[in-house]
Amino acid sequence: MPLCALCVSVVIFLMLESAMARFRLRCSECAGVFSEDPQLLVCPKCSGHQEQGRSIRGVLEVEILDPPTRWPDDALGSSDFLQRVLPLGDSKFLAPLPVGNTPLLEVSRLRRELGMPRLWLKDDSRNPSGSTKDRASLLVTAKAAEYGFSTIATASTGNAATALAAVCAASGQRAVVLVPAGAPPTKLTQMLAYGAEVAPIEGSYDDAFELCMEACAEFGWYNRNTALNPFTLEGKKTLALEIAHQLSAETPDAVIVPSGDGVILGGVAKGFADLMTWGLIDRMPRLIAVQPEGASNLVSALADGLDDVIPMSGAASVADSLVVEAPRNARLALARIRKSGGGGITVSDDEIIGAIARLARLTGVFAEPAAAASLAGLDAALAAGLIDRDERVVLLVTGTGLKDREAAARSVTMPEAIRPELGHLAERFNMNFRR
Numbered sequence: 001m002p003l004c005a006l007c008v009s010v011v012i013f014l015m016l017e018s019a020m021a022r023f024r025l026r027c028s029e030c031a032g033v034f035s036e037d038p039q040l041l042v043c044p045k046c047s048g049h050q051e052q053g054r055s056i057r058g059v060l061e062v063e064i065l066d067p068p069t070r071w072p073d074d075a076l077g078s079s080d081f082l083q084r085v086l087p088l089g090d091s092k093f094l095a096p097l098p099v100g101n102t103p104l105l106e107v108s109r110l111r112r113e114l115g116m117p118r119l120w121l122k123d124d125s126r127n128p129s130g131s132t133k134d135r136a137s138l139l140v141t142a143k144a145a146e147y148g149f150s151t152i153a154t155a156s157t158g159n160a161a162t163a164l165a166a167v168c169a170a171s172g173q174r175a176v177v178l179v180p181a182g183a184p185p186t187k188l189t190q191m192l193a194y195g196a197e198v199a200p201i202e203g204s205y206d207d208a209f210e211l212c213m214e215a216c217a218e219f220g221w222y223n224r225n226t227a228l229n230p231f232t233l234e235g236k237k238t239l240a241l242e243i244a245h246q247l248s249a250e251t252p253d254a255v256i257v258p259s260g261d262g263v264i265l266g267g268v269a270k271g272f273a274d275l276m277t278w279g280l281i282d283r284m285p286r287l288i289a290v291q292p293e294g295a296s297n298l299v300s301a302l303a304d305g306l307d308d309v310i311p312m313s314g315a316a317s318v319a320d321s322l323v324v325e326a327p328r329n330a331r332l333a334l335a336r337i338r339k340s341g342g343g344g345i346t347v348s349d350d351e352i353i354g355a356i357a358r359l360a361r362l363t364g365v366f367a368e369p370a371a372a373a374s375l376a377g378l379d380a381a382l383a384a385g386l387i388d389r390d391e392r393v394v395l396l397v398t399g400t401g402l403k404d405r406e407a408a409a410r411s412v413t414m415p416e417a418i419r420p421e422l423g424h425l426a427e428r429f430n431m432n433f434r435r
């Protein structure tokens, strides 16, 4: 029986749509599948259970429909590999800023000190604004441009706002950022210098997050809030793709991830999971979340066997980037840590401060407190038996120490000034000197 004209049109339309679609979105809770939609940030069904001030319900993950089946011969950035594995309509929407493609360092002196011959450091402090958050901001701003949004807003402890400001400065988009007024002065200065419209909030990051949600709904701004916007996870997955490629497609045994909202961890998990799905690696690394003692509810939830965190009122730490009362990506992060066979570890502020100078002295990498928490967490994970010294381990360093000079200053002792005379210099450095 011949198909009617309407049926033929519908079939052709569906064929065209499926030919054009490069990805779809899948709910991390109910596995519901959705087509791309500029207004769609979370699963409509699961977000019905959303409670204010708690982790995001119905976080969506991107599913690439026609992924590559082999690694490129060249560097990731110089091939079309990333274009194929990211949910981009067109690369013309990407801001002209070199984000990602950061080095994986062999850190020979730190290896010797720790007795870990197969330790690497992923130095993401080398991103344009000095943090991993540039990866998410680059993709989110590209999607905003593709969707026709002129203003992009985010809540942030500091780095995400600075990253959004930097990328928008390069692309010419408008960045509105809400940050706790107590954020490190250098971060505030940096985002202002990039030209972002900054609203310091008299309150916590969690207060800024909720206000940003209201503002985006009211004013029609594109919401970059981490975890809520699925492209934040997707941007950060590039970390995992780079690590696997830099290790010649070998999977590390464990990756140490400083964790606040749990989105970097979720992004790293997503990247390795995608590579598994595409047949480009054959196993997942264990993911080890590191949190400061003063903001540690992801680690507590892991220990207590919970699927979600209990908000930690009054969370505080020198590692400002990790200070979150209710990690917004908690549900997904907890599930991915457990699935990887990994775990969580807490570190004290003193251990974090000590790790800033130690990491800098032994590797040449100057990290902000949240990033130095990686090394403090490695010490703790070794002591707790979560990691063996002969395993292949990657430390993520997620932000530069230049972002928080005040905290870094606590990790060193400033020497007293001397008069410009050789005798005084000899005395200072215990050199023999006779005149």
Ligand SMILES: [Zn+2]
Residues within 6 Å of the ligand: 027, 028, 029, 030, 031, 032, 043, 044, 045, 046, 047, 058
């Ligand atoms: Zn759902």
